[in-house]
Amino acid sequence: MAETAAVQNVITKERSVSNPTRGNARAEGRKDPWSQLLERVGRHQDRSAYRELFEHFGPQIKYYALANGLSSHAEELVQEVFVSIWRRSSTYDWRKAAASTWIFTIARNQRIDMLRKMRRTSRETPVETEELWQIPGENENEPVTSLHRLMSERRVRDSLRHLPEDQITVIAKVYMEDKSHQSVADELGIPLGTVKSRVRLALNKLKVILQDSSA
Amino acid sequence: MTQHHPDTHTLMEYSAGNLSEPYALCIRLHLDQCAHCRSQVDTLDSLGAVMMESQPSADVNDDMFERILGRIDTETATDLEVHTEPKVRTAYSNALERMLESDINDLPWKRQLADVSVMDITHLFPDQHDRVVLQKLTAGGKALEHTHRGRETTLVLQGAFADNNGVFGQWDFVTLDNHDTHKPVALEGDDCITLSVLTAPLKLTGTFSRVLNPFIR
Numbered sequence: 004m005a006e007t008a009a010v011q012n013v014i015t016k017e018r019s020v021s022n023p024t025r026g027n028a029r030a031e032g033r034k035d036p037w038s039q040l041l042e043r044v045g046r047h048q049d050r051s052a053y054r055e056l057f058e059h060f061g062p063q064i065k066y067y068a069l070a071n072g073l074s075s076h077a078e079e080l081v082q083e084v085f086v087s088i089w090r091r092s093s094t095y096d097w098r099k100a101a102a103s104t105w106i107f108t109i110a111r112n113q114r115i116d117m118l119r120k121m122r123r124t125s126r127e128t129p130v131e132t133e134e135l136w137q138i139p140g141e142n143e144n145e146p147v148t149s150l151h152r153l154m155s156e157r158r159v160r161d162s163l164r165h166l167p168e169d170q171i172t173v174i175a176k177v178y179m180e181d182k183s184h185q186s187v188a189d190e191l192g193i194p195l196g197t198v199k200s201r202v203r204l205a206l207n208k209l210k211v212i213l214q215d216s217s218a
Numbered sequence: 219m220t221q222h223h224p225d226t227h228t229l230m231e232y233s234a235g236n237l238s239e240p241y242a243l244c245i246r247l248h249l250d251q252c253a254h255c256r257s258q259v260d261t262l263d264s265l266g267a268v269m270m271e272s273q274p275s276a277d278v279n280d281d282m283f284e285r286i287l288g289r290i291d292t293e294t295a296t297d298l299e300v301h302t303e304p305k306v307r308t309a310y311s312n313a314l315e316r317m318l319e320s321d322i323n324d325l326p327w328k329r330q331l332a333d334v335s336v337m338d339i340t341h342l343f344p345d346q347h348d349r350v351v352l353q354k355l356t357a358g359g360k361a362l363e364h365t366h367r368g369r370e371t372t373l374v375l376q377g378a379f380a381d382n383n384g385v386f387g388q389w390d391f392v393t394l395d396n397h398d399t400h401k402p403v404a405l406e407g408d409d410c411i412t413l414s415v416l417t418a419p420l421k422l423t424g425t426f427s428r429v430l431n432p433f434i435r
């Protein structure tokens with residue numbers, strides 16, 4: 004099954020991510036290699052670092068585009084995302100988001116943007132995509148750092164491999180296939196309540212739901 | 219402090235980029251003021267990154283990286299400067315006011331009842347099906363009792379109102395559906411202004427239902 008492969012994939016990549024910086028100074032130790040590469044792009048317009056990011060994230064983003072139904076525009080999306088990464092890299096701050104999280108939000112926004120342009124019936128754009136969906140760290144008023152934020156990606160990655168497949172399937176459909184909880188339920192032929200409880204169980208395990216949440 | 223938050227499922231659909239624009243606007247305005255939900259969305263964005271990484275990948279064209287470099291070089295020569303300039307911020311405090319190009323208190327409100335004014339802003343969200351309505355309940359004023367068909371999501375932009383479910387203050391997020399009948403009352407102080415997204419018109423339960431616009435809180 005794709006999901007099993009997916010989980011193994013996470014494990015393999017997780018290893019390669021967490022090992023190299025072990026012996027470094029404390030602050031550096033929190034920075035994963037992708038974030039270091041992205042910083043090099045931002046500070047020095049380092050093209051070899053940029054290429055490494057492209058080789059790692061480019062194929063992920065292309066699959067993301069395909070899964071989202073952007074078949075004939077998939078490569079265009081990858082291009083847009085990488086041009087955007089280059090433009091914005093000087094604003095990237097590893098204390099505000101891991102590189103992969105930051106890149107995911109850029110891919111998400113570029114996808115939304117592309118769909119909006121394709122659907123548009125009028126010339127007017129009353130609101131920019133990024134007024135609605137923000138890239139982490141781009142709000143000047145946001146306090147600089149929280150440990151929660153630094154740790155969240157590592158924690159999510161560590162916990163994900165312990166989730167049962169039915170929970171991962173539901174979450175993958177929401178994130179990768181542009182599906183609401185309702186359309187996931189329709190597609191899998193299960194009640195909406197079941198979809199919601201799978202999501203809730205998963206998020207509880209990933210500790211996304213904070214103690215006092217109203218969910 | 220906001221007391222009423224969007225549920226985790228809605229935040230996840232937001233993080234995944236699956237919400238329609240009016241719902242995304244409600245979430246975004248809430249997030250601007252709610253550290254609790256921001257922190258959840260941060261983690262959900264990380265979940266998105268890990269999901270993307272955990273899926274299969276698809277080969278990209280061999281020459282794509284060169285093409286991207288080509289675009290960057292062209293842009294560096296021409297308009298990259300423009301992109302790196304900080305965005306010009308207007309005097310308006312949030313995305314909604316920038317869309318309206320107005321402070322919410324200075325809008326051309328349409329009075330519908332002694333205490334109730336509305337402004338339909340659906341036209342600001344072309345290419346989607348939800349109705350988007352701003353509603354203003356005069357400080358201390360009462361709305362008619364009404365019930366809901368479909369789902370109504372409301373964000374309090376200013377002031378506060380109370381109904382049988384509790385008190386809802388600035389930036390509180392409320393979702394009502396078919397089974398909810400309520401009769402909101404604005405608290406004293408500021409006029410209560412709300413932003414509502416409606417999936418279907420709501421219906422009045424009182425006797426005036428024939429003559430009134432369906433969008434009355």
Ligand SMILES: [Zn+2]
Pocket residue numbers: 220222223224248252253254255256
């Ligand atoms: Zn909140």
